[in-house]
Amino acid sequence: MDGSSGHGGRDGGRTGDMLLRNYKLGKRLGFGASATVKLAEHVLTGLKVAIKIINKHEIRKIKDMEEKVRREMKIAKLLVHPHIVRLYEVIETSTDIFLVLEYAESGELFDYIVYKNRLNENEARSLFQQIISGVEYCHRNMVVHRDLKPENLLLDSKYHVKIADFGFSNILRDGRFLKTSCGSPSYAAPEILFGKLYAGPEVDVWSCGVILYALLCGKLPFDEGNISDFYRKIKHGIYNLPMSLPPGARDLIRRILVVDPTRRMTIPQIRQHPWFKAHLPCYLTVPPLEANQLAKKIDEQILQVVINMGFDRNQLIQSLFNRVHNEATVAYYLLLDYQYRGSSGYLKAEFQASMESGINQMHQSEPIPRYMNYQGIGQIPQLPQERKWSLGLQFQANPREIMTDVLKALQELRVGWKRIGHYNMKCRWIPGIYGHNSHHLEDDDSNIMESDDAAMKASNVVKFEVQLYKTREEKNLLDLQRVQGPQFLFLDLCAAILAQLRVL
Template sequence: MDGHLPLPGASTSPYSVLGNYRVIKNLGHGAFGEVKLAQHLPTGCKVAIKILNRRKIRENGMDQKVEREIKISKMLVHPHIIRLYEVIETATDIYMVMEFAERGDLCDYIMMNQRAQEEEARKFFQQIISGVEYCHKYKVVHRDLKADNLLLDSNGNLKIADFGLSNIMLDGHFLKTSCGSPNYAAPEVISGKLYAGPEIDVWSCGVILYALLAGTLPFDDGSFPDLYRKIKGGMYTLPSHLPSGAKELIARMLVVDPIKRITIPEIRQSHWFRANLPCYLAAPLSDVINQMRKINEEILERVIMMGFGKSFLVQSLEEKIHNEGTMSYYLLLDNYNRANSYYSIELEMYQENYSAAMQIGESSQSAARNSLTGILNHQQGISLRPQPQSQSSERWGLGLQFGSHPLQIMAAVLGALQKLNVGWKKIGQYNMKCRWSPTFNGHTSQIQSTSIDTALRDPSQIDIDLNADILAAVVGQNTVKFELQDFSFVDDIFSKAKLINQDKCRKTTCSRNETSGSRIRKPSQPEIDLPQPADPDHSLLIEVPCRLL
């Protein structure tokens, strides 16, 4: 429906009609225009309309960023993310019609209440993490999470807003833009360092949780140099009145080193977070997404009574087509949800099924682990060719991306190491220190004494140390030490990887897994072609940092 509604020239008048909307009043001002409260005339629902002036956008060179914000906002449909209903475009302005949150933002809430009670703070934090996790599932990093961008609806439920600084996380690539509010920004952001994405949102969530419980910001100073010094040094004080569980969680979120910073899956496992966790937030994210995709028959009938054909409307909803019918449906649906606490009620109805599914899932995962060794027996071969990368990309990446199971790749890699007479020592799960030298010949029998098949069936058996004789044999000008690690979890992607040669550093074609085990999709236009949710079962990467002695 984009760009088809007529816009009278008097649309800026407080009570004029804007196509299907009656503008009521101004809500605020932004960098490129105003935000107005309006009423959708066919349904009577209130909406917020963000008006972006095209001239100001062009003057600031923000065309692509605005386009990206619109694409991302259209894609994200979650109970704790502000919904974008439609976009109306004219020659002079862009109108973004969004969900209206009538209770203001979290900053106003904190100022009014001084600080939140523990249960209220936990509820808000659970909702924030749920929304941020959903964003990361679709490879979107918000980059501007702060109290001002967290809105409250009529029921006091939190909604993440303003994706103007958000970006798409691409496998194998880092982000570098320093953006967002300095008080909420992670150390690596204000330092101008490369970052993957999820870790900076986690830091911002830690600042928000601190502000909720303490009523103040952990990092605040009238001088920017002093503020940056505090953030980079992780210098803050936890008030004594904070709950112990929240203190521990905040301390793990506000860790300066992004590699050691807690991840969202780990946050979800914390006892403080899990206390009184609503069923719909405890359910797997895929269940929540599927639940939201279900068509509400009552709302559907109401829209049909407005003159829309049922088959046309159902097809539009299933194919996510934006038109007047789907616009009316989603407005009525969200209004119904707010009035009836739909998300809690609807998802509580299948709580028992969810609990049973969890038990079945755990059994299935255990069975899958026990049968991993059988996978290799049914494979005709394994290709260790990395996923092709865009030749136009000149940015550094991390790791080598493959599409096969970790066990298969490690089997092939260890087999190749044996043929090359490379010795290895296990230092972690799918993580080996390796040593190679042309003088290894004659010293490999001991290293190869442990069967690869046995080692793969039990990774703890990959513990082959190098004895003194071998160490003496390999020390020399041509000896190479390197570390080999298979990554399949989101917190692994923050490790550094580089290949240092005797003469110079060279760029390697690499890829990075942004979310746990995600399948790679390489968009030709990353700002426009948005990725699908990550598949948690089908890919990994290998990082090989090595150097010549």
């Protein structure tokens, strides 16, 4: 995504003022090392936006920062959800990048918690429901945030949550694990803090648990002055749950703040928890439509308002259909978002009813009033189907039982290993070199690989990692990922492991 696509081939050498002619810049809302955020007014609609101004020269001074900014832009364009800050437009010059973002009038959730000290049960639950809905949408689109905290959760004029700042986010890929240590330590999961591999969604769930604790208690569960005690408590999951907390909330927090990521609650499980389900708004009970589907559900009234501003109808529809960012589509989406921030919920009842109708009547062919589907008038868009396959082996057994069987299989196959997490190991296999006598146990079932110069120089050494984690289907998935060595040898070894586990 770049500014040129939305500005009809404007000269990139023009000044930022020329490119920002559709906005009246106002006061500064915040600033950082390489970016400033300013309040602005969109000239055509008179609505307020936030413009994040990123200086290219400054971000190039910091290693990998430009890549992170580009990734943040790409992810922000992908996500369209009522509880995620919307990116309306990107304008780029030779010196700066301007991100035109949804403006959250009520500021950070952090300041709101400080102001109120602690929130009552119903308000805390309402905000938590909105946060979980937004995070779940990110995960459905294979995005993990990795820096969820009250400072990155904004509030609009109706005090609805808007998840912001995807600077540490990343794309999830099947069979690949993340290992970057990032985010605020107070909200980061143990596996992030202590350098272990992680799949992604489980670290966001941990952060959500810390946020829920902060909403209800007005303080953090892990907040010690002594840094060693602070890390020790996170590592072992040591925290106090005040007796004043509602029993349902206490139970939910206890199930989320679990050190073992394979036993930590998942978002589908959180959604089924009785405390979470209480007073759940209708629009949060169903999965939101994907961005590409929403782009094809066009509000005819707002469309006409934008056409009356002087834009061509067919070009506007085509731009909306293809999710192109330009003057007309920015005006359309600003008006759309403003229209559906109702006082009784984020979405007005009319839009809400049509969404639910579309989900409950997937094959109905009657047109939806006011909303025209430009994939075919009156056809209800299909929700994306859940994937029916995953890379790796899925088991219903207890995680410890699975790992015990895996360790036995590795020992039978003369594979050396070293534990690097609860259910994560680095392994090395060299045909004909390792034998049963080369394994020795240390700290329970930790198997430390011997240092062998000849082995390290061998051309057929195979290094791989074994990770067990929980899937969205609530199964335990065992993943083997090659790190180094001949691919065919690795595949032969995988087949042998499957045979030992009696899968083949």
